[in-house]
Amino acid sequence: xxxxxxxSQNEEHSHEQQSHAQxxxxxxxxxxxxxxxxxxxxxxxxxxxxxxxxxxxxxxxKQNWLxxxxxxxxx
Numbered sequence: 001x002x003x004x005x006x007x008s009q010n011e012e013h014s015h016e017q018q019s020h021a022q023x024x025x026x027x028x029x030x031x032x033x034x035x036x037x038x039x040x041x042x043x044x045x046x047x048x049x050x051x052x053x054x055x056x057x058x059x060x061x062k063q064n065w066l067x068x069x070x071x072x073x074x075x
Contacts, residue, residue, distance in 0.1 A: 027033040043051075 025036070027036065
C-alpha cells in the first residue's frame with residue numbers, strides 16, 4: 001500500500017513540474033494552432049533551400065481579371 005502511495009506522489013510531482021514549465025495554450029481554431037506551431041518550429045537549412053528553389057520556378061501572380069477585362073490602364 002505504501003509503494004502505491006509513494007508512486008502517486010512521484011507522479012503528482014512530475015505533473016506539477018510539467019505544468020509549471022509551460023502554461024497551456026488555447027486556440028480558437030486549428031489554423032491558429034498551425035500558425036503558432038510554425039512560428040515555434042525551425043526549418044532545417046537544406047529544406048529551406050529546396051523550398052526556395054521550388055517556389056522560384058512558379059510563375060508570378062496572375063493579373064486581376066478586372067484589369068485583364070478593362071485593359072489595366074487608368075485614363
